[in-house]
Structures are given as structure tokens and as C-alpha cells.
Amino acid sequence: MNPSPTLHLHRRKLMSLSSQINAPRLLTAVALAALATASQAANTSKTWCADRCDQIVIDWNQQTHQVIKAATGYQDPMAASRILAMVHLAMHDAVNAAQPRYRTYAYQPKVSTSKSGADAAVAAAVAAHDVLASMFPKQQEMLRATLDATLHDAGMGASIAEGKKLGAEAAAAMIARRADDGSQADEAYKPGKRPGEYQFVPGFDFVAAPHWRAVKPFTMRAPEQFRVAPPPALTSTAYVVDFNEVKATGSKAANARRSADQTQYAAYWYEFSDSGWNRIARTVARDKPQDLWQRARTFALLNAVMADAYIAGWDSKMHYNFWRPVTAIQQADTDNNPATTAAAHWEPMLTTPPVQDHPSTHSALGAAAAVALAHAFGGDRVAFTMASPSALPEAPERSFKSFRAAAKENADSRVRAGLHFRFATTAGLQLGEQIGHQAVRDMLAPVGGAQ
Template sequence: MRAPTSRNRLRALAVAAVLATTGTLLTVSPQPAQAALPPQTIKDPVHYWNDVLLNVVRREGGGPGPMARAAAMMNAAIYDAESSYQLRWKGKITSEPYIHAEKYAGWFEGPDEEERVVGRTAYNILLKLYGKNQTAYLDARFRERFGTEPTGFDLLDTTVVGKMVTQMMDARNGDGSDDDRVYVGDSATGAWRPTSYPDMRDPNCAQASQAVTPYWGQVKPFALTSGSQFRPPTPGLYGTYEQLLAGDAYKAQVEAARSAGADKPTAKTPVINRTPDQEAAAWFWANDNDGTYKPPGQLLQATREIATTRGLNTYENAKLFALVSIAMADAGIAVRDVKFLTPIDLWRPVSAIREGGLDPEWKPLLKNPAGVNVSPCFPAWASGHATFGAAWAGIMKRYFGSDRIAFDMTTDEPRSPVKSRHFTSFSAAARENAYSRIWLGVHFPWDAEDGLTLGDKIANHVFTTRLRTL
């Protein structure tokens, strides 16, 4: 929690002392009446604080794994806090908590208590995760929501919010997310290496040591037993780079990526097998660069839009966002296990095409903000976009009991020629997300397929083992 004023600190200590000795609030003077909430542009508190998270991600940048971890921590804590509110004032919960729900002390429900329980929990989780750079922004969003200072006294901090925040931070303490070891590249043909050619100089990926979160696959998952629990076979069932590159399946993969993902025709690749709609989809799903809400953020935004359309209440939203976020956090861990901790750290299509002697002028469609053609700074297999997308779709179709639900999605990608796309099912969106990476020139087809399989297995495990209906 943020440090309170001296008067409020004394009051909080008194409350804590009474609770510790009596277990009730009988002798505690009532706190000052809560001010009415300011007018709200985002009605549901779960949606509001996820909007705050996405803006923090835009401001912070970084890899999708840490962003997904933050979303899981915030939304799982929100869910346990909301479950605590339900236990206290509605008498029951319909699904098991993620860690623990507290039937906290209280004589009567205070004004906007559900809003305060959710919001103060979310704010304090985000403050602990991003307070180094984003305190001023988080404080401003707190004031926008509540019309008060985040340092102001609220009895709920003592009775429930502090417990929700502490149990989540304790659960994630020492989870391996602070592992800052750098990647040591492999010189073997077929192994990933930075794709910083003279005509593709990316200062953010000039050497192997700049690989993004290479040991994220060893982070403690939120629901899986380990990052390798659903690890797929090596591409094409090959175990070494030599066997992989010698196989016909690999050669077919390279040709598929070459013809579908080229930026422009070249002398040796005169035809691009990509439709205008596929190119639009490639950019729609990108969100690779800092300043965007990243791939998990795009899926959280879609969750919010779908939940709003379907009229979910706060408790339902809390559960849905927690499930989606836990699945995507574990997807981020599992796909990094595949990328970095298996025998094959597969190179990107541009390396396969150029260093394989097929086309020295070939470039992927993907570009950074400076307009330089680039590939993401980590191995190709399997696709993170595909894994995140399938984990999200797997939760959504299980939560709503149907895959065949039509919806629209939006994008943060500035190069996207369209700002929204329509889908007739969750699986259709996930598959387009996966194959967009081939059309963008940064993945092979098996990266997409293995990512889709991996993500759905994660979703099924999360849905059947966490937050189960009571």
C-alpha cells in the first residue's frame, strides 16, 4: 500500500489492533463517508483496471511474457478480491478462488464497496509491478476513478485489500521472472541468430545477447506444473539441426514462408502468394513494437469488448479475465520453453532463405517504426502469437460454452490498414492470428500449428483445474 498520512496511519493501526484482538469491528469508529464516484466512462471496474494495465504496457514496452504475467497477477488478485466481496455481502461464491477468498469483517456494506475492493486491489498490484516508472500515471488513474488520493485511508485496505495483494505477491515471489541471464548463441546452421544484415540493421537485435527473455520458460507457471508440461515435439519430429535441414518437410516450410511472407518481389522470389486481405491481417495482428499493447493486450481488449456485448457483471468479468490472463501467462512461459529450452532454437525464415542460398535479397514484411525490415529477437519455433491466441480462444469458448460467437476486434498496430476485423468464432480469430505471422514473414507454418496446439492444451488445463465451479 502507499504510505498514509500520520492521522490515517494511526487510525489504520488502531483498526488492525482491534481486529487482531477481537476479530470484529465492534469498537471501531466508523470511517468518514466515502465520496461519490466521479462520472465513469468505463462502467465495470474490472474493465477499467485492465484498461489501465494496457496503457501501462504501452508506456513500458518490453516482451509479452512479463506483460502477461502482470495481467495474471492483477486479474487473479482482482478475482480473489471480488470473491471476498461476494462472500461477505452476497453470502456465497460460485467458483473456487485462485488463492484464497476472505470473508472479511464488516457491519454493513459501504458505499461503492465492490468498486473499492476491486480497484484498490488492482491499483496496489500494479503499483508493486510498475511503480518504478508509472507511479504518477497510476495515481492519476486512481484519482480519475475515485476522486480521492490513493494514499487516503480506507478500512478495506486493512480488512481485505492488503490480504489480497500480499497473498499474490507472496505467491509470485521468487518465481524466476527476474532471471537476467543473457542468451549465448549457437553457430550451427539452422540455429537462431540475430537477423541484422547490412540492409536489415536492427539496433535492438544486433547480437545474440539481446534475445528477449531467453529464460522465461523456467518461470514458475500460474497453473501448469512446469513450462514444459505440454512441450510439442521438435519441428517435423527431427532431433538435430542436421536432420531437420535435410528433411523434405523443412524445405516445404521454408518455401511456404518465402512465398507468403516476402516484403516485395525479388529476382529470385518474383511472386508473393499473399492476398491483400492476408496482408491486412498480418499487420492487424502484429503489435510487435513498443508503444502497442502487445499480443496479450490485444486479446485482453477483445475480452473486454466481448464481455461488454454479452452483459457480464463484475463477478463474471473477474472470473473471465482471471482465466484468460492465467492461460496467457502460462502460454508465455510454455512458448519460451519451446523456443529456448529444446534441442532446436530454430532460426527465422529470413536466415533460412538468405543463408540457405535461396534468395540473398529476401526480406520479411515486418518492419520496425523506422521502416527497417526486422524479425523478432528470439527463435521462430513455436509462435508466441499462435500460442497466446489459442490459449485465449480456448478459455473463451469453454467459458461461454460455444466457439461459434461472432465478435469484432481492434488493433494498436499503427501500420495496420484496418482498425477492426470481424470473426465468427474464437478459433477463427486464433487461427488467423497464428497464420498472420507467416504472412508477415517471421514464422514457418509449423510454428503456427504447434503454437495453436500448445495454447489450446494450456487453456484446457487452466479451465479444468483453476477457478472451477463449486
């Protein structure tokens, strides 16, 4: 599953601890039997992680980000979103193999395991570990250290052994399900030459992962299921309105028509959406208790819809092949619209990513994530405060009253940063909401009256 040489080139540019406890030899056979019985009884009641078993999901979410960053520098957000979705769906499948409460994605045991006494928390940890280990063999030591910490706390016993088995099987099922999903393909791209067609943006001589438009979705029927409407014609009034807005408000120039607050949130939301919205989920999780099954489902849905937002967004981007504001503004004298004026030296506030404008996938991921989190945490109006690594030093944190409010500001930030036309962010929000609503309605549904 190694990426192609071309993808390696592009990604470069975009840029155990093993604990083994041996029983003392002087213990008698009777004492050993008593210890094993006590250990098994304790693990069956899940006392080893008590009411914080859900923390395992959060820990492995952070571990996944760390492993991706160590291996690739986190330069490819599409690939990262796929990995995150696979890890969390495998964890979800593992805990629901131990005790079914929600439908699974890839793993369905041939024989019912609900009465096996398998430790669901151990199953979740092993599933996450095995998915990541298959993708990042050079990160084995880091991964094994995290897994050993969990297994050391869990102890020994039949339930632990059964949990390991289920976790390994859930991971294997996930890996097999996604083995030929199109993520390792390669596709050539030639920039357009006509007005309105995408041309390489400053600093890049390629388009990021054009093949991603055909990757197998996690929640959608097909990449084009929710393909957005086309951008407005270059000669239309709607185009002029959005052209003038991003030209005035998204400029790098000191006289840009952008408030201090708009400048701050343009920078704040600049980081990759998949990374930012996982941090939002972890932040909210601190104040929103969930058990292991609920937490696993929350992060599985969140990452599945964001992975699909990239896939669906790439489908529409490649389909319409629309130019970015930086190109449109610098070459406005070619668009056959007398109401637009070229500015040959115009620059956006922030660097434009090397992919087409329409729709904004940054906006799509935020909207999809907001739907998934509102579903998981009992409603949209959940207040939170979060820092961002791309924020300006004078404004490292922002506070929000709801997920939807955060998603809207996230989308607006792309106009303020000079990266997207308004119509692209509007389309992105609509796309993300469609993906999110379908997923929470149809995917990983409760079974047997579970909530």
C-alpha cells in the same frame, strides 16, 4: 523487483488526484450518524455501482496497459503478461474473498470474510491498484487518480473499509506468491553456428529474455508440461514444404505470393498478442453482460493462460533453438537439402522478433485466449469486430465469427508476414489449446454451485 541492467538494455532497444471530502462542521452528531447509516446500507446493497460493477475490471485492465506503456513503452510483452495476470488474479481473489463464488489463486483469508459485508468492487479496485503500485512506484499519481475515482463514487461506510482491507490483503498475497517466480533472473545466450540453429536476426544482437523459459507458471505444473514436438528435420519433405511456403508468401518483395487480404491481416495481427486479446475481451464484454465475479474471473483466466503461453513457448523455443525463416532462407545452401534454394537478400514482410522460431508463441497466446474466452462467454461462436494499432491504414478493422477463427487467422498471419514456418504456428496453436483447456477445467473453479 527491479529488472537487471541487461534486461533494461534489451528493453530499451526493443522497443493524486486525491479527493477528500470533509463533512461540513455545522452538521449535528445526529445528522452525521444518519448519513453514516444510510451510506453503509447503500454500500451493503452494492447500489453505488449498480449493475455495472464489472466495469471496474475493464477499467483496471486498460489502466494496467497504460501504466506499463508509461513506465516501459510496453517493450517487453512477457513481463507485461505477467503483470496483467497478477493484477487480474488479485482482483479475482479480492472479490471472492468478499463473497466466495470461485476458488482463489493466491489469497485465502484465515477467517471467513463472506459475512463481513465487504464491498467487492472496492476490494477489486484496491487489489489492482496495490499490485501495480508495488511494481511501478513512479506511476503512483496515475494509479491513485484511478483508485480515488472509484472510492469517491463508492462513498464511506464499514463495507467500504472492509473492501479496502480485503483488496490490500489480496494484493499482498499475490505479490508474495510471485516474489521469487524467476521473472527477474538473467541468462546469457550464445547464437548457434550449425544449420538449423538459431542465429541473431537482422536488427538485433540478442535473444529476448532467455530466462523466461524457467519462470514459474500460473496454471501449468511446470514450464515444460506441454513442450511441443520437435521441428521437422532439415532434410525432410515436411521442412521443404513449409520452407517454400514462407519463402513465397512471407516475402517483403512486391511479387510475394500473398493476397491483399493476407497482407492486411499479417499487419493487423502484428501487435503483441497479450495486448490484442485483452482488447478482444473488452470489445466482446460490451455486448456480453457479466457480473463482477464473472468478469473478474474472465480476465483472470484470460491473462493467466496467455502468461503461461509465453512461458511454455519460451521453454520449447530455447529447447529446440531453431532458426527463423529469414536465416533459413538466406542460408539454405548450408542445410544439406537440395530441394531448398537460398536467397541471400530475402527479407520478411515484417521485422522478425529476436527469439527462436519453434513454436510460435504468438499463435499459442491466441489459441489459449480463444479457449478462455469461449469458456467465459458461453461458447466459441461469438462475433466481434475490432481495430488494431498495427493494422494498415486502409484496413484498420477486421470482423470474426468466432474466437477460434480469430486465433487461426492470428497464427496464419505469422507465415504471411514471413516470421514463422507453418509447423511452428501449428505447434503454437496446439500448445495454446492445451494450456487453455487445462486452465478452464482446473483453475478458479466454481464453489457452492456458482456459475
